[in-house]
Amino acid sequence: MAGTAATGAGPRHHILTVLVENKAGVLARVSSLFARRGFNIYSLAVAPTDDERFSRITIVVDVESSPLEQVTKQLFKLINVVKISELDPADAVEREMMMVTVNAEPGTRGQVIELVDVFQGRIVDVGHSELTVELAGPPSKLDDFEDLMRAYGISALQRTGRVALPRLERQAQRLPNTGIRSLGKVG
Amino acid sequence: MKLNGGQALIKSLEMEGVEVMFGLPGGAILPVYDPIIDSPIRHILVRHEQGAGHMAEGYAHATGRPGVAMVTSGPGATNIVTPLADAMMDSIPMVVITGQVPSAAIGTDAFQECDIIGVTRSVTKHNELITSAQDIPRVIHEAFHIATTGRPGPVLVDIPKDIVDPNNPNSAMDWYWPDSVDLPGYKPTVKGHPRMIREAAKLISEAQRPVIYAGGGILKARAAEALRELAELTGISVVTTLMARGAFPDSHPLCLGMPGMHGNYTAITSMQQSDLLIALGSRFDDRVTGKVGAFAPGAKIIHVDVDPAELGKVRRPDVPIVGDCKAVIEELIKEVRQLQATAAESGGIAQPDRAPWDAQLKQWQAQFPLHYDQGWNEGDALKPQFCIEMLRDNSPEDTIVVSGVGQHQMWSSQFWRFNHPYTWINSGGLGTMGFAVPAAVGAKVGMPGRTVWAIDGDGCFQMTAQELVTASAERIPVKVAILNNAYLGMVRQWQELFYEERYSEVYLSPDLPDYKMWAEAMGCVGMRVEHPDEVVPAIEKANSIDDRPVVIDFRVDWTEKVYPMVAAGTSNDNVILGPEMGEGGH
Numbered sequence: 069m070a071g072t073a074a075t076g077a078g079p080r081h082h083i084l085t086v087l088v089e090n091k092a093g094v095l096a097r098v099s100s101l102f103a104r105r106g107f108n109i110y111s112l113a114v115a116p117t118d119d120e121r122f123s124r125i126t127i128v129v130d131v132e133s134s135p136l137e138q139v140t141k142q143l144f145k146l147i148n149v150v151k152i153s154e155l156d157p158a159d160a161v162e163r164e165m166m167m168v169t170v171n172a173e174p175g176t177r178g179q180v181i182e183l184v185d186v187f188q189g190r191i192v193d194v195g196h197s198e199l200t201v202e203l204a205g206p207p208s209k210l211d212d213f214e215d216l217m218r219a220y221g222i223s224a225l226q227r228t229g230r231v232a233l234p235r236l237e238r239q240a241q242r243l244p245n246t247g248i249r250s251l252g253k254v255g
Numbered sequence: 256m257k258l259n260g261g262q263a264l265i266k267s268l269e270m271e272g273v274e275v276m277f278g279l280p281g282g283a284i285l286p287v288y289d290p291i292i293d294s295p296i297r298h299i300l301v302r303h304e305q306g307a308g309h310m311a312e313g314y315a316h317a318t319g320r321p322g323v324a325m326v327t328s329g330p331g332a333t334n335i336v337t338p339l340a341d342a343m344m345d346s347i348p349m350v351v352i353t354g355q356v357p358s359a360a361i362g363t364d365a366f367q368e369c370d371i372i373g374v375t376r377s378v379t380k381h382n383e384l385i386t387s388a389q390d391i392p393r394v395i396h397e398a399f400h401i402a403t404t405g406r407p408g409p410v411l412v413d414i415p416k417d418i419v420d421p422n423n424p425n426s427a428m429d430w431y432w433p434d435s436v437d438l439p440g441y442k443p444t445v446k447g448h449p450r451m452i453r454e455a456a457k458l459i460s461e462a463q464r465p466v467i468y469a470g471g472g473i474l475k476a477r478a479a480e481a482l483r484e485l486a487e488l489t490g491i492s493v494v495t496t497l498m499a500r501g502a503f504p505d506s507h508p509l510c511l512g513m514p515g516m517h518g519n520y521t522a523i524t525s526m527q528q529s530d531l532l533i534a535l536g537s538r539f540d541d542r543v544t545g546k547v548g549a550f551a552p553g554a555k556i557i558h559v560d561v562d563p564a565e566l567g568k569v570r571r572p573d574v575p576i577v578g579d580c581k582a583v584i585e586e587l588i589k590e591v592r593q594l595q596a597t598a599a600e601s602g603g604i605a606q607p608d609r610a611p612w613d614a615q616l617k618q619w620q621a622q623f624p625l626h627y628d629q630g631w632n633e634g635d636a637l638k639p640q641f642c643i644e645m646l647r648d649n650s651p652e653d654t655i656v657v658s659g660v661g662q663h664q665m666w667s668s669q670f671w672r673f674n675h676p677y678t679w680i681n682s683g684g685l686g687t688m689g690f691a692v693p694a695a696v697g698a699k700v701g702m703p704g705r706t707v708w709a710i711d712g713d714g715c716f717q718m719t720a721q722e723l724v725t726a727s728a729e730r731i732p733v734k735v736a737i738l739n740n741a742y743l744g745m746v747r748q749w750q751e752l753f754y755e756e757r758y759s760e761v762y763l764s765p766d767l768p769d770y771k772m773w774a775e776a777m778g779c780v781g782m783r784v785e786h787p788d789e790v791v792p793a794i795e796k797a798n799s800i801d802d803r804p805v806v807i808d809f810r811v812d813w814t815e816k817v818y819p820m821v822a823a824g825t826s827n828d829n830v831i832l833g834p835e836m837g838e839g840g841h
């Protein structure tokens with residue numbers, strides 16, 4: 069699937085959300101731990117939380133769970149890491165945003181606008197022969213859109229990397245399972 | 256009270272109870288050196304910053320208190336990277352303070368600028384750049400807290416010059432001392448999980464061939480007494496790893512000694528054949544396990560460690576217990592007592608009959624002792640093991656032994672009899688040549704009443720010998736025994752066994768340098784010993800000198816190899832007992 073290649077996150081990908089102290093150098097500490105184990109980070113998004121002392125890092129990696137367990141344990145050891153949760157992709161809502169500047173000559177412009185509509189994107193900038201489109205949604209939807217736009221010619225593209233939250237309960241009979249496995253700090 | 260940052264830094268160290276620090280000044284750290292003149296803290300001026308780091312480590316090893324080193328920016332900071340990595344590997348509490356160029360110059364490739372925070376990120380437990388003079392007491396207090404709690408380790412604090420320089424307004428601060436630390440992401444677990452401890456006690460009560468696998472964590476947790484109580488209560492024998500020598504007395508009937516690549520046959524084989532390994536503060540290092548897939552195949556594992564990342568890193572435990580070794584062992588003892596009491600009440604037996612296993616261990620010990628042959632005929636070479644045994648037998652019982660890295664280290668760990676905790680100091684995890692001399696100096700500073708012997712290799716000695724100048728100048732009377740085999744002996748051994756005796760770049764020469772003259776030039780007493788019958792008199796003389804360092808150059812047999820040996824990457828079932836067994840161990 070082209071989409072898998074685009075995000076790099078295969079079916080076994082893991083989503084870690086890491087709550088860290090909002091201090092200089094923390095991102096470098098976190099990412100270098102992955103590098104040290106030879107793990108490729110497919111996407112990484114950082115943003116402040118509602119508490120200004122902390123930031124949340126959402127990391128997507130594609131590794132077997134057992135080496136990942138070692139990495140998360142090593143992450144815990146970082147003094148500035150407060151909490152780590154591992155989200156199972158099956159139990160998570162994942163979203164990503166993309167901006168893409170696509171070729172839209174008068175002859176193809178209509179088709180591009182139609183596809184933007186179908187994907188519920190928004191045109192955020194218009195040039196003589198190009199359009200810039202904003203699209204948010206599940207990463208796979210972004211992959212598909214990117215794939216379609218490639219046919220027209222992409223001149224610039226940026227994706228934010230995904231953010232994720234656990235899926236909420238709906239079925240009454242289901243056991244309490246938030247889909248979020250809090251690895252906490254031991255103790 | 257108004258202070259400048261430099262004063263605040265030294266005062267913070269005083270508040271932490273620091274009595275001695277090791278270092279060497281330079282441009283960026285100059286303002287912090289000024290208040291040292293007025294401080295009760297003793298500063299020991301080293302000759303190379305690596306020496307300061309290893310001295311701080313030796314001090315911490317010997318005393319259990321954090322070692323402190325202070326160096327300047329750039330080259331001063333990079334020179335102390337090796338000791339940081341060493342302390343990280345061996346979980347040694349240490350606080351290193353580095354000068355940094357002024358805040359405004361950071362990132363401009365200023366003179367003696369180095370991003371030491373970036374460089375040392377992976378070799379410190381934590382590091383931090385202080386950005387404001389007002390933060391100094393808080394960050395120093397946090398640094399000591401982090402270095403000494405949980406799994407101990409090195410912490411580096413980087414201090415830009417402007418915040419400590421009284422001529423700079425950035426250095427002004429209002430003095431305070433924090434009464435607590437606020438580290439939301441750092442809460443080490445001390446107490447083990449009660450259910451896991453019960454589970455562990457149950458496994459112990461069922462095991463037929465249990466072995467306690469004691470690691471350096473026992474010493475870090477100051478749990479040697481608890482360990483002894485557990486061993487005696489359960490009658491379970493104990494192996495002590497390279498980092499745990501002395502954590503359980505070698506003279507104890509339940510002591511099996513050191514396992515691992517150069518461990519003794521009984522220690523290695525008892526683990527291989529055990530049905531329960533009780534790993535206490537040990538980390539299944541590759542030098543202990545040999546080929547992991549073939550390690551102790553029939554053993555269930557109880558693994559106690561204060562660092563959760565160690566549990567399951569190498570071998571998945573049946574009963575993982577996160578917690579401080581001392582606290583967990585004490586709880587475990589209560590649980591075992593409880594089980595024994597219950598068994599006694601119901602007229603049952605507390606545990607299976609372990610007599611056959613104990614007999615097996617005794618038989619191996621009798622059959623496969625460590626051995627070497629010191630010949631006494633004219634022309635017979637002096638054996639390094641003999642030198643170590645004579646040192647052992649002619650020095651006080653509680654002598655602190657510090658070693659370098661190589662053959663001499665393995666022989667020291669094998670042939671000394673460690674009957675007290677904190678009498679064996681070496682570089683286990685990183686294997687840092689040059690560790691011995693400065694670490695011995697640090698140990699002696701921390702334990703001035705004790706005899707401290709560094710047993711060093713000729714190669715190692717040449718890496719950090721200059722710290723004997725420090726020792727002479729500061730009147731720190733350490734003693735150094737160089738087991739001079741004229742080679743990078745351990746590497747030579749591997750070339751002999753695994754590279755068809757093709758000796759590539761391992762020859763050093765027995766008399767270049769002249770160690771006796773070199774020692775004397777550094778203010779020490781220098782001696783040379785070439786024959787077995789000179790050994791004891793030289794040691795006796797060395798032990799009688801207490802006003803300056805002593806160096807003995809023991810010219811030992813360069814052909815001697817360390818046995819037993821399990822070749823790297825092979826199974827611990829293939830213990831090579833000696834040269835007669837061939838090289839591959841099959």
Ligand SMILES: Cc1ncc(C[n+]2csc(CCOP(=O)(O)OP(=O)(O)O)c2C)c(N)n1
Nearest residue numbers: 661662663688712713714715742743744745
């Ligand atoms: C800093 C450093 N460089 C290289 C090595 C690799 N190494 C391990 S043991 C050894 C030989 C040590 O020689 P020596 O000090 O003479 O001890 P011996 O083995 O001869 O007793 C070497 C080079 C090391 N451990 N540390």
Ligand SMILES: [Mg+2]
Nearest residue numbers: 712713742744
């Ligand atoms: Mg040598």
